[in-house]
Amino acid sequence: MPLAVHLLGLAIFAQGTSEFMLSGLLPNIATDLGVPLSGAGLLISAFAVGMVVGAPVLAVATLRVPRRTALIAFQLAFAAGHVVGALAPGYGVLLATRVVSAVAYAGFWSVAAATAVSLVPQEAKGRAMSVVAMGLTLATVVGVPAGTVLSQHAGWRTAFWAVAALTVLSALSLRTALPAHPTTADGHQLPELRRELNGLARPRLWLSYLITTLTFGAGVVTFSYLAPLLTEVTGLPAAWVPAVLALYGIGGLIGITVGGRLADSAPLRTLAAGAALLTLASAALARTADDLPVTLVLVPVLGFTAYLVNPVVQSRVFRLAPDAPTLVPAVNTSAFNVGITLTPILGGLTIDAGLGLPSVAWVGAATGLLGLAATAWAATLERRNRPAPPPLTATPRTPVGTAGATKS
Template sequence: MPFAVYALGLAVFAQGTSEFMLSGLVSDIAADLHVSIPAAGLLTSAFAIGMVVGAPLMALFSRNWPRRRALLFFLCVFSAVHVIGALTPSYGVLLATRVVGALANAGFWAVALVTAVSMVGPEARARATSVVVGGVTIACVAGVPAGAALGGHWGWRSAFWAVALVSVPAVVVIARTIPGARPKSTPVPARDELGALARPRLLLTLLTSALVQGATFCAFSYFEPLATHVTGFGAAWVPALLALFGLGSFVGVTVAGRIIDARPVALTTAGLLSLAVGWTGFALTAGSPFATVALVFVQGMLAFGTGTALISWVFRLAADAPTLSGSFATSAFNVGGALGPWFGGLAIDAGFGFRSPLWVSALLMVLALGTAGASLGMRRATDRTRDGIPAI
């Protein structure tokens, strides 16, 4: 695996830390900037919306740039807005930096995924994807708890400084290792790349990916009240449980990256089925500390392993959209990340309790199985037609 791919993973680690770290800093930000806690919570929502919208827009904006220039531009902007965020006394300015940072993050993600895949052979594309996505899982294991610890000792601004500083070595390595020349092949017209979105199989795969991530973040966002009010853990256990979920996620992307290229259909199907069963089992056994600890790890492993497999499917189905395929996958990932917590919150507000987000996750996985099954049916119909057998 080229060293440059790991540099991309390091940058994604910094960006993933930024995306999720506010969950432990909201109260401090609200007190320091004299705003309500819900207003401080909007900083996370603004970032998620910026990621969804920004991925295709930034990919189009930079599509004619050399990939090194695009990666460095997005990463430098991302780092700079965190410096501004660490210095500003204004809530409005901080909110604006979160939106701009999300746009830069989305642009980096879209280009990084395409760059990582282009630097390896077809047999290693899923592994390269897993290295980049792995940056997010390491952020869950180490970055987010570290950000919370920094905020607790030196204030929330120190976490923003830390994210900016972690981005610096990634800038240096990317500048030295990513080729600076434009690809030699003739660029695919933007209209043709966008036309790939009209393909039903690609749309179904993107929808499946969004549903899987929705299920993941629906449950992940409410682990704290679930653990303390349903399972009976003390508040001190919550960081350990979140880190355990991140550790499982890291194992999942690592394993998936090494094996998914060999049997993509079987492994993706097994992952989707296992997630549906796992979230259902978690909802039924959430009162058991042993079951909760085990399933937090297992579901993290399955969620991000399956998510990596689905990103690989997007690249397979959008092979003739080399610039925008990464942005398609990034947007789907973040649509799920934005909607999942909202769905879980609706269930809690409706009076179904803190166990209800797990049931919502299970329901989202049933829907994901339906969309994945429809996509597989289209694939088999296409294969039958190609072989001269009329599709049913």
């Protein structure tokens, strides 16, 4: 795997830490800024909204810009947003910086995905995407718990400063590793807007986007409220929350590794298994959240199932529309973040309705079940679109008489 692909994964680690670290920062942010927990949770949804809008818009806007230039510009904008966020005097400014940072991150994700798959041959695209997406998993293993520790001991603003510094360092590494005008490993032409838009006009592609939304939304809703659930329902001391968040990340790291190995050979079966296990694990947590030992077992299972499907949904869209290598991952990024936007909102609504923190896991189970149904639909369509085997042709029989005449 080229070094540049691994460095793209490290860049996603830096920015992905910010995307998910709020799950451990929400209580401190809510207290510091004087907003309810559900209001602080909207910071996660605001970030996702920025990514939904930013991914396709910036993918089109930078279509003819050298990828290295676009990637570094997005990272610098992201870092600047976090500097302003660290200095934010109130909730409104922080909310605005989350949207701006998300737009830049969305642009980075889209161009990074297109860059990674262009650097490897067709049979390695799933593995390349798993390497890039592994940066996001490492963010949950290392970045999110580290951000939570920083928040508990030095304030949530320190975590924002740390993300800004990591992002700048990542931009410098990509500036060194990526050529200004990289060549592709699979002979892709330069991006062209009309060809890219035509490539999006495939119903099976949009079904794949729906699967992305449902499966990732099912995984993120419980994780978004996991810190308060652990302290208020499970009874875990706050000092141990980073360690349990790291368990989720370790499960995710294993899941994305397994998913990366299966993404190229058994994509739909991997999707179905992941969605089914995610549904069961979410339902189990909803019923047993007050049981500490069971919860500690279920948290890494949730991480495993949430990230098992990630390399599949990331790489499968390139196979469904190979002639749109820039817009395909951009819209897929939006699909991810539609799930990240909607399910935490639904989780917040269930909390505000008095159903308690475990209700967010029921939201995850219901969304996972919908993802499993959409995967079954995709499998049915794939079987219908599979070319039929050629008809068997009988070997003509030689008349007995003729054979005898020839011999004579």
